[in-house]
Amino acid sequence: MNLNSKFSYICFFMLMSSSLILLFLLKIIFYNITYMLEFEMMFFNSVSFCFIIFIDWMSLTFSLTVILISSLILIYGNEYMGKNCYQFLWLTILFILFMIIMIYSPSILGVILGWDGLGLISYCLVIYYNSTDAFNSGFITAASNRLGDSMLIMSIIWFSFKGMYLFYENLSLGFLYFFMACLTKSAQIPFSAWLPAAMAAPTPISSLVHSSTLVTAGVYMLIRFYNMLINADLNIILLVISILTIIMAGLTSFFENDMKRIIALSTLGQLGFMMMILAVGYTSVAFFHLLIHALFKALLFMCAGAMIHSGMSMQDTRKMGNLKIDFFLKLSLSISSYCLMGLPFTSGFYSKDFLLELSLMSYPGIGIGLMMILSALITVSYSVRLMKLISSSNYWIVWIPSSKYLLVPIFTLTLMNVFGGCILNWLIMNELNLILINTIYKISPLVMIMTGLIWQGLLPINSIMCFFLSNMMFISILTKNMSKSVMLMFFNLKVMDQGWFEMIFMQMKYMFIYKSFFMKSITTYLNYLPLLSLILIMILFI
Template identity: 40%
Template sequence: MNKSLLSFSLSAYWLIMGSVTGVVFSMWVLFENLSIILEWGFFRSNGVAFSFSLIFDWMSLVFISTVMVISGVVMLYSSSYMKGDKNINRFWLILLMFVGSMGFLIVSPNLLSLLLGWDGLGLSSYALVIYYQSESSQKAGMITILMNRLGDVGLLVSIGLLSASCGWGFVSSVDLVSGVAILLIILAGVTKSAQIPFSAWLPAAMAAPTPVSALVHSSTLVTAGVYLLIRYKGISAHSSMWEVLMIVSMMTMLMASLGANYESDMKKVIAMSTLSQLGLMMMSLSAGMIEFAFFHLITHAMFKATLFMCAGWMIHVSDISQDLRVFSVSGSWGPFLLGIFNCCNLALCGFPFLSGFFSKDLVLELMLSQGGSMLCSVIVVISSGLTFVYSVRMMSMVVSKESAGSSLSGSGDLEAASGGGMMALFVLSVALGFVMSWIVWPEGSVMLLLSLEKNLVFSVSILMLIVLLLKSDKTLSFTMMVNVMAYMWGLARISSWAPMQWVYKVSGLSIKSMESSWLEEVGPLGGRRVFLEMSSGLQEVQRSMLVSSYFAVSLVTMVVVIVLMS
């Protein structure tokens, strides 16, 4: 066993063991209704105390256990997927830093310490996105880090505002501050979770290796914004800001669900599904369903990580393309991966009785039972129906293709440890929703809905599927819609092309009005002219002095000669 494989295996072992410990500890904390805060004081100066704190309650322990078990399986997966890579040790170190930053963010009870994990996530994610050092990965990394830095600025300014009013922004005191700080915290969460208008970086981050995508889109980077708003639930007092967040999240759901149905790249379809589910979580938060949003965050992390790893390995062994129109599955692990892939897709749809059903269906039923805006209900139902359609579309396109290679071929096949880890995540994707629903809400509850409301999402899903079938048979044509949806309502162009055009225009105007005009005269060109004139003057003076010296020497010589001759 080489050193790289040993590093990945040991990391996976300790992460999975830490996850098991965290689950046991979280059950004890949940049943005893405890919140444990550890604090270390550094020093006190002028009445201001500087300390470092960690919080361990059932939410932080469940979430960090989820992150650790997914990270452990991803480590095992990476040992096979990245085998033969020249920079695999660097990849391992950056991946550990990425996971460590997320863990530190989860257990931080105030914004100042949370910022360390937040910035660590941003830097390590940039290093992972540009890992392959290609032009496309460089562009994707630049979009990713610049959009996330907008949220970082909001978080920094909110820390300054909070420190002037209630300390360093502990989770229990955020509701005491002004709306500006709250708005900045929401901005940080929206940018990190890729909500409109900051959605373009999430599909662009697909330039990273597949193990990174499995982590980023399941339990780490994109969920950090949701977790931030879950933690600072005191902002619920500012209802007007929640209303804005609800509009943004619903538009994100609709945009991502529509876009996924017009996307042909397998990894981008899964990325758009992540964007849609993030919109659902944000919508749950804006409706005040904090615990239900967290519930869906955990179940989504499990099946989305499994889905990405299955898709990544099928692309890896197929030796063709990740384009769904020509994609096919090969290798001896092909049927196994395809079965897990389809089950995780069904969990994404909310198929009974998989994990996604217990969290997603619960959120949708609560939204419909609250009797809010009719427009909001329509958007939520249509988005959920479109989720079903693009999941079925992806499954049908993958299953319907004939294998490009022999099932007996062992080239690039999955190793047993990686396959076992994926199988464990698959079991959690199936059973976690049922188990967690009874542990977190042991008393149970009865929700009464009309038959129309109960069957509304299913009916809309079937209708959308019929429209998709008609479109595939060329009965319906949506050429203009395809062009719009392919660019995420223009967000992809706005985020990349439009800023560059603006920069080019501003720089061109700057060159014409400043560098080629008065600034040039005052600066380099004017300085050059002054120095030329000064040097010319000095040359004239030196020349005149030289001539004068020659004349004086000549005159003295003539006088001496005349005197000597006389």
């Protein structure tokens, strides 16, 4: 194993800190304790600028999940990227650090520190391979995230009118800007195009981004400040946006052949599920599904990365059949896919079943529940399609056996997926009310899962539908055209600045300042104006 000693110490420190966080979490849950630490950085014009750390069961649970997954991904990424990957590993560590800062901050001043750090480091990681596709994807990712950052800056300006930067103390228009920032960070419609485009990044960072860091930041912040969402009457808007995102992501997955992009679109759909159940009013279920999704999505990307790493960098699912995959890799890929589908006796079933049953008995009515069950059918269908494409094809690829140092973190994360649902259900799902629904509605999720296993090959396909859905309902085309327009504008400004602007303005400066005696006289007079004014005042007083 060619892991540098510094990074081995860092991974050991992260694993030890996760064990300490777990002990502290059990204490906080048992005694129902909350800590809030405030550090005053500056006091200006009766406004106190403070950095605040808020420690409770939710922040500790999420940070524990982030640290555990990140430590495994660091070990995985060192083997995946090769020997000279120090820059990549340091960027990954900074990425984790900014996420931890954002998790523990209830103030917008602390949130923007982690928020901006995530955006900048994600851009550096997307363009890591220095290819044309990577640069284009990086620009789309950075532009979308900077739009959210500008909304966050607008909320800071609005909050400064009252001199309060804590979200739960400030009920104003500033939360609307913060809501828009959360939508861009979690890639909800109409800001969904950057999430599949970010697949140009290396697979280890894709595993980290799509499981527990960048895309989950918006969902986590809306869960934390759900009362603000209700007071601003934005939950209905969030409900509509999330449903559209789920349907769009699920249908687009049927017409995608890149393995990483299919998994990215599944992330988009699961984020829509979290936003939907949050808009309905069940914050604990949304947070529970967020944690479960982090576990199985990290495992799914790590399995895909091991296949790409060992299969001559092949990502097209139409050419990935007949692969001689290791037994542990097959087992891990199956378990992560079953968790994504929500099959019974998997970790994904714990959260997915709660989510579907509560949506059936929610206040918007039975229609929302039926749409969620239909979305679950679509999820199962494209998951089975992915497994079918991987396992059967007319192509044959020379398979290089996977390294054992890739399989060790994968198998560890597989064990976490097997037992994680039960443990998290025991820890955090203790306030759920009794669910009473009819037998037909109770078995409908299972019926949809079984139907999805059959329906995946029966979807009618024509050229118009394929073009419409493969471009994410034209969202990706609009985003690419807008990014091209912005790049063209900057290019024209650069050309004009180096050409016409420089020539015209330099000639005007030379003509009217250096050649004109009148302008030179005025300039000399302006330079001596303070002295002449002082002499005039002295004369008047004398």
